[in-house]
Amino acid sequence: MGAQSLAVAGGALALCLTLAGATNPGFVVRITQAGLDYAHQQGIAILEKELAHLKLPDISGDFRIRHVGKVRYELSRLDLRSFHLPYSRISLVPNVGLQVAISNAFADVAGNWRVKIHFVRDHGSFDLKVENVYIKINLKLGSDTSGKPTIDTSYCSTRISKVRAHFSGRLGWLYNLFYSAIESRFRKILESEVCDIVVKSVYRELQPYLQTLPVTAKIDAVAGVDYSLVAPPNATAQSLDVELKGECFSLANRSAVPFPPLALSLPPDHDRMVYFAASSYFFNTAGFAYHAAGALVFEITDSTIPKDVGFHLNTTTFSAFIPQLEKMYPDTPMKLRLSASSAPFLNIGPGGLSLKPVVDIQAYAILPNSSLAPLFLLSLTGNVSAVINVKSGHIVGSLNVGRMKLSLKHSDVGTFQVRTLQSIMNIFASSILLPRINARLDQGFPLPLLDRIQLSNILVQFHQNFLLLGADVHYQPRG
Structure with a gap:
């Protein structure tokens, strides 16, 4: 290899190493004056x-x-x-x-x-x-x-x-x-x-x-979040910025995230003592972690349906929409298994947070011997928005479901009109599935806080690709 070739190869290697070392943060903490x-x-x-x-x-x-x-x-x-x-x-x-x-x-x-x-x-x-x-x-x-x-x-x-x-x-x-x-x-x-x-x-x-700043924090029994610094704190004329990895991961089996964090550009706000910029990468790695851990699977049976819904989950109820069910499995209890076909992807923009999840709904008949007979497989898509707040040092939220659309992916009971199931599936989603998810979101994601720090005067803003939380702080001494 000639000298020129060696120089080109060396330059390419240096460029690759430089790019590999340049890591955008998934989470930024800004401390103001x-x-x-x-x-x-x-x-x-x-x-x-x-x-x-x-x-x-x-x-x-x-x-x-x-x-x-x-x-x-x-x-x-x-x-x-x-x-x-x-x-x-x-x-x-x-x-x-x-x-x-x-x-x-x-x-x-x-x-x-x-x-x-x-x-x-x-x-x-x-x-x-x-x-x-x-x-x-x-x-x-x-x-x-x-x-x-x-x-x-x-x-x-x-x-x-x-x-x-x-x-x-x-x-x-x-x-x-x-x-x-x-x-x-x-x-x-x-x-x-x-x-x-x-x-x-x-x-x-x-x-x-x-050193009490948590490098890793446990979210729940399924996932944690990596808050290690990706670079030393950076002092500017107006603030002190601390760039964190901000990556959620499965506690059982941590795997590489298949998408990179985007660059963050925080606004020059200084009304609060501290600001937290949680990027779309932060939230989407959470979705990736929960999906990889198999935690985005929900099963609904008749015992899980609230009594005020007014119907039972069995073939008798569904035969009003799929008549052949009553003939094939008369008055048989059913189970619905809801699972995300892929990790949900959250979009953050000036207008707020939104996602368009795709959920597979597999329906089964529960036979007398407790085995399951597959009935049909539906795909549910819809527009979901989120409301975000901070509670007890955690980012908490709740989801609101907009218009949903059903499509039939497979049927073991013959053809039927999927649109006739729209209303009952809306009830399952809004009355059963959504409360479960919101109960989990209300537990929240822990913020990277030093020991004995409490937040007040919370501000929530939405920017392109990140959520900005502002707060004042109070240090609570021991004893």
């Missing part, structure tokens, strides 16, 4: 508590005073009584992550001091007022190999502008000299310790909390 501000309030409260427990090391050393000589000093039992962060803000840094800026923070420190000058010794207590503390923190966002989000402190700096001290003791003239000697050292130690606490707090508190 309002959502970040709320999360920031919770985080600052935690950081304040962490700083209040800061342990400062003892400080000792010596210095020389003109005409006096060497002075040996020691500061011990340093107690940080409080650390207050009254002013702070969080901002988005595009393509980097988040930045937290804290200004005008202040702290109170108490402790004991001891000095030695030749043969003179003195000791006492002191109070420090640490004022005008400025802290800047950069947070880098990423994802681990399991698809969970990660966060790390990529930069931290602390600057203390003012430290005021009050010492108790007899040698008043010495204290100012003593204080000026150790102030710079104390300032550097405190600045270093504050950033150390910030790094540890992010590692111990924030990172484990982000």
Whole structure:
């Protein structure tokens, strides 16, 4: 193979690898500035508590005073009584992550001091007022190999502008000299310790909390949903976008989905703290999973028909439409087996959600020995619309059936007019089948939520190929 051929082959391979690595999300979580501000309030409260427990090391050393000589000093039992962060803000840094800026923070420190000058010794207590503390923190966002989000402190700096001290003791003239000697050292130690606490707090508190985002969530006994990140969170000037796989799968046997997710283009809405974009891919993989698991099969017998329907499921009822039934199977109970011939495909557009399912209806006569005698096979098609909402952290819905059309696919009882069965099949669909499906849809699909997060002020919008849910959030602390 020549050099040119090798170059072409290499370029084709690189293109294939690039395309293989480019995965559109099936689900996107967008956190707006309002959502970040709320999360920031919770985080600052935690950081304040962490700083209040800061342990400062003892400080000792010596210095020389003109005409006096060497002075040996020691500061011990340093107690940080409080650390207050009254002013702070969080901002988005595009393509980097988040930045937290804290200004005008202040702290109170108490402790004991001891000095030695030749043969003179003195000791006492002191109070420090640490004022005008400025802290800047950069947070880098990423994802681990399991698809969970990660966060790390990529930069931290602390600057203390003012430290005021009050010492108790007899040698008043010495204290100012003593204080000026150790102030710079104390300032550097405190600045270093504050950033150390910030790094540890992010590692111990924030990172484990982000790990509560479910990579997989169980929908029910049949299916689950994959919420692993397909890329690290992306910070823009307006929001933080988290792209998730958003793929439903059968718990019994996960198989490859035969269609790809389409690209999503979210509108620039920022009225809510968080937005969830659930693509048509997300819902259609659910249909694919349930169909592959054999869960889209419903059997109807006379015992499952509500009493207020007013008829029984037997050949006597159906002989009004198919007279030969009464001759072949007189007064015989029947069973209807409804199954989707293929996975239902949901369409999402500005007008809402809709699908056109194709359902096979196989009718049987239940013989005295409990065996089944096939009677006829119908195909039912219709227009179905959906109503969507959010309840208890789940996307819930209900279906409404429009006009339905019947056709005969096969008959074991001779020919008959299918249109005469239209009304009775409408009753089966609306009174029996639809309530079963809606009862399942009311359980919903779990949203990818961090631990102890509740949603309120729900907004539902429909866009081309995706459903957009907006909400405000509330964090519910433990205990």
